[in-house]
Amino acid sequence: MIIMIAAVAENNTLGKNNELVWHLPNDFKRFKSLTTNHHIIMGRKTFESFPKPLPNRTHIIITRQTDYNPEGCIVVDSMEKAIAACPENEDSYIIGGGEIYNLGLPYADIIEITKVHHTFEGDAFFPKISKSEWQLVESEENFKDEKHLYDYTYETYIRK
Template identity: 40%
Template sequence: MKISLIVAKSKNNVIGNNNQLPWHLPADLAHFKAITMGKPIIMGRKTFDSIGKPLPGRRNIVISRDKKRMIRGCEVFHSIDDAFNAVKTEQEVMIIGGANLYLQTLSMANTIYLTVIDAEFPGDVFFPALNNNKWKLMSEEMHLPDEKNKHGYCFQVWTNAQAVV
């Protein structure tokens, strides 16, 4: 099973503020949808709460410490290991946040789909810095601001040659 992280971050590594994305980039939302469609997505409970509903066309898995938590349209697990066990026959699983889940899975991940927004934002949740000895930039696609996307952004794909599953 391939483990992939997908995340958008600002130049100052912000990924969230008050349980919300601090920006609105329709192109990044479309990119997220294209990459995750048809694949299992694993998210923390706070990330699910910020989205507010299961994402269609994907197997939605939520990690929650609350043993009684049930979420319609989602599978709820109490550890990342339990979630991985449930999807072990899948070709690829997508980790979509939040920060704690990224930290737990970064060393196991094979790929990171990273959107870097060309701006700095205030925030209270951050994406960890990538170790350049471990992660290799495989592709990069730059985009300038336009009428729908207020900020420039760059789609990057990173691979981890040292991933251990």
């Protein structure tokens, strides 16, 4: 299955200047537990926002740059080629950024969202989830605490 995974503000902001604009340690742990040992599809800018490749995951990077070839990664020039590079009978994750989510939405079977209950200024946004195409099947509220400045909810959507 193709699964899109993202942390999204109330106004669909993903980030600004190629960085997250919030810090939710439990969301990082959830992201790691869901994506470890899977293929992850991302854009070049998202890949370059990491200090190093994420361990125990196969990185598929979509870019228009023909000479881009980071060690140990699969580099392609389209979402179709990225999906074709994923194992057929395994879960693969689309992890961003904004343009990649827009390209990936038609291929997604599931969307895993961490909804951050706040609005932020940003320059990258998650596509609007159409209630006519997607059904919310799971929702888990989490409340701000000493490590989390904002309330947030894990939401799982499946395509209708």
